[in-house]
Amino acid sequence: MTYVDGNAIGGLLTDVFGREATDALGRCSSCGAENFVGALRVYRAAGVVVRCPSCGAVVMRFVEGRDQVWVDLGGLLGSGLEPLGEARVHVVHRGEVVDGGAKA
Amino acid sequence: MARAAVLGRLTWLAAAVTETVTETPRVRTLALDVPGWTGHRAGQHVDVRLTAEDGYQAERSYSIASAPGEPLALTVERLDDGEVSPYLVDEVVPGDRFELRGPIGGYFVWEPDGATDPLFLVAGGSGIVPLMAILRWRRAAGAAVPAKLLYSSRTIEDVIYRDELQHIGADVVQTLTRAQPSGWQGYARRVDFDLLRDVAYPPEQNPRVFVCGPTSFVEAVAEALVALGHRPGRIRTERFGGA
Numbered sequence: 001m002t003y004v005d006g007n008a009i010g011g012l013l014t015d016v017f018g019r020e021a022t023d024a025l026g027r028c029s030s031c032g033a034e035n036f037v038g039a040l041r042v043y044r045a046a047g048v049v050v051r052c053p054s055c056g057a058v059v060m061r062f063v064e065g066r067d068q069v070w071v072d073l074g075g076l077l078g079s080g081l082e083p084l085g086e087a088r089v090h091v092v093h094r095g096e097v098v099d100g101g102a103k104a
Numbered sequence: 105m106a107r108a109a110v111l112g113r114l115t116w117l118a119a120a121v122t123e124t125v126t127e128t129p130r131v132r133t134l135a136l137d138v139p140g141w142t143g144h145r146a147g148q149h150v151d152v153r154l155t156a157e158d159g160y161q162a163e164r165s166y167s168i169a170s171a172p173g174e175p176l177a178l179t180v181e182r183l184d185d186g187e188v189s190p191y192l193v194d195e196v197v198p199g200d201r202f203e204l205r206g207p208i209g210g211y212f213v214w215e216p217d218g219a220t221d222p223l224f225l226v227a228g229g230s231g232i233v234p235l236m237a238i239l240r241w242r243r244a245a246g247a248a249v250p251a252k253l254l255y256s257s258r259t260i261e262d263v264i265y266r267d268e269l270q271h272i273g274a275d276v277v278q279t280l281t282r283a284q285p286s287g288w289q290g291y292a293r294r295v296d297f298d299l300l301r302d303v304a305y306p307p308e309q310n311p312r313v314f315v316c317g318p319t320s321f322v323e324a325v326a327e328a329l330v331a332l333g334h335r336p337g338r339i340r341t342e343r344f345g346g347a
Contacts, residue, residue, distance in 0.1 A: 002319045004343045008165055010208035011151040014114050023210035038211025039341065084113075 006040035009048055012062060013037065016071055018084040026079030030057035037079065061092075070097070114205040116153060117141065121200045122175070127264045131230060132193045133169060133179045138204065141176055144168050146241035147213035147234045147314070147342075150178065150206030154188055162187040167233040167316075167342075168207065171240035179264065181230040183346070212342045214238045214314065216247035221312050222305045223251040225274075226295065226325050228317025232264050234342060235316055236272075243273045251275065254303050256295050256321070258282040277303050295321070297328040307333035312340075319343040 006013075006022055013021035022038030033054035040059060041051045050060040052075070059075035071083050072092040083089045083099075091099035123135040146168075153163045164186075170177040182193035196202075212234060214223070223242070225235040232255055242251055251274035257263045259282050269276050279291035279299065291299060305311040313334060315325045322343045330336055 002345050004319065004345045005212075005341060007149075007209050007212050007342055008344070010149070010210075011114060011165065011205060014208065018113055020208075020210040022208075022212075036211050038209065 001043055001045075003041040003043045003051075005038060006036070006042055006050060007038040009042055009050075009062075010038070012048065012064070012069075013081075016062070016069060016083050016089055017081045021079075021081055024079045024081055026059065026081070027077040028052035028055060028057055028059055029075045029077050031055035034078075037081075114151075114208070115140070116203045116205050118201055119176075119204045121196050121198050123198060124196065127179060128262050130193065130262070131179060131181045131264050133177055134192060134196060135170075136176045136178065136204075138176055142207075144172055144176070144207035145209075145213045145215065146172060146237040148207040148209040148237075149234070150176075150204045150208060152178075152188060152192070153203040153205075154191060155203070164188040165208070166192075168237055169233050169240075171237055171244045173244065174240070179230070179233045179236075212314065212316070212340050214241070214312070216242060216245045216249065219249055219312070221249070221310050223249055223274075224305050224311040224313045225251065225253045226300075226313070226315045226317075227253065227255045228295070228321035228325075229257060229262070230264065231315075231317030231321070231342070231344065233316075235314060236265055236268075238314065239272045239274055250305075252277065252303070252305065254279070254295065254300075256281060256317070260285050260288075295325055295328075297331060300325065300328050301332055304329065304332065304334070307335070310338065313338055314340050314342075316342040317344070318346040 010022045024037045027034045041053050043049045047063040052059050061072040063070040068088045070090045070092050074093050090097050117138050117140050119136045119138045122137050125133040149165050149167045155161050166178045169179040180192045182189045227235050253276045256279045284292045315322050322341045
């Protein structure tokens with residue numbers, strides 16, 4: 001399956017994080033490699049799976065519904081990226097919704 | 105608008121087509137008038153959204169072809185099984201409208217900002233588009249930094265911006281991988297280690313490198329550049345999937 005760069009989902013990332021995110025640096029929780037979000041590998045299917053270009057581990061996942069988006073950032077460390085505290089953004093970790101947009 | 109600015113969210117804007125330019129049989133440039141557009145940086149892209157009468161929406165990303173300060177222009181290649189590009193390449197006429205949001209991207213961008221390291225750009229097919237924005241911006245800004253473009257196309261008919269490339273003010277090296285016209289002076293093979301060794305600025309000159317094209321093309325070019333001794337951190341890539 002072919003992939004594109006993190007750059008390609010810049011619009012989605014700006015939707016979720018409320019800022020340009022492709023020039024943020026993040027660290028892979030599996031191998032520790034640090035990469036720009038714009039350089040991560042993006043695989044699109046029913047959802048968006050973002051993998052570390054160094055080891056291939058999943059670092060972020062996004063599932064877009066009609067008006068909502070589910071976000072799992074469990075594999076990305078230290079990026080400083082925080083999903084917007086909006087009702088449409090749901091943060092998921094280990095399969096469970098841990099933040100349904102209730103943040104202030 | 106103030107709230108959108110605070111949150112940094114992207115708003116969908118109405119774009120009106122003001123002019124179309126046929127670049128190749130498969131590629132067209134659309135000049136756009138977008139009220140509320142805040143400007144862009146060279147190398148960025150936009151998301152385009154089309155809405156059908158039944159409400160079905162399709163969304164795709166397209167690179168910005170124009171330099172910062174110029175009217176917004178997108179150059180689009182038709183993918184025959186695409187949902188959006190056949191409309192943009194074959195059907196749109198001046199006066200038509202569609203939605204877009206942007207600009208998007210802070211990673212694959214270039215600013216003149218007094219840099220002296222040479223600029224090496226490598227394009228496969230329509231991967232030329234964001235690199236053309238960079239070259240146009242370099243020219244418009246009067247940047248003195250040396251620049252070289254290595255551009256791979258299948259045939260001479262597939263070369264986008266063919267005339268403008270002759271006076272873009274950079275060293276332009278072309279390769280045609282499938283067929284070459286008689287008297288062709290450029291390369292006639294795929295971009296690989298040997299070709300990059302011949303064409304790229306040597307690693308000692310510490311060039312800034314931007315590579316854009318189909319995923320397999322970008323992969324091959326980036327790997328060869330690293331094998332030649334270029335630091336991975338100096339190489340910025342934009343893969344658009346496909347062949």
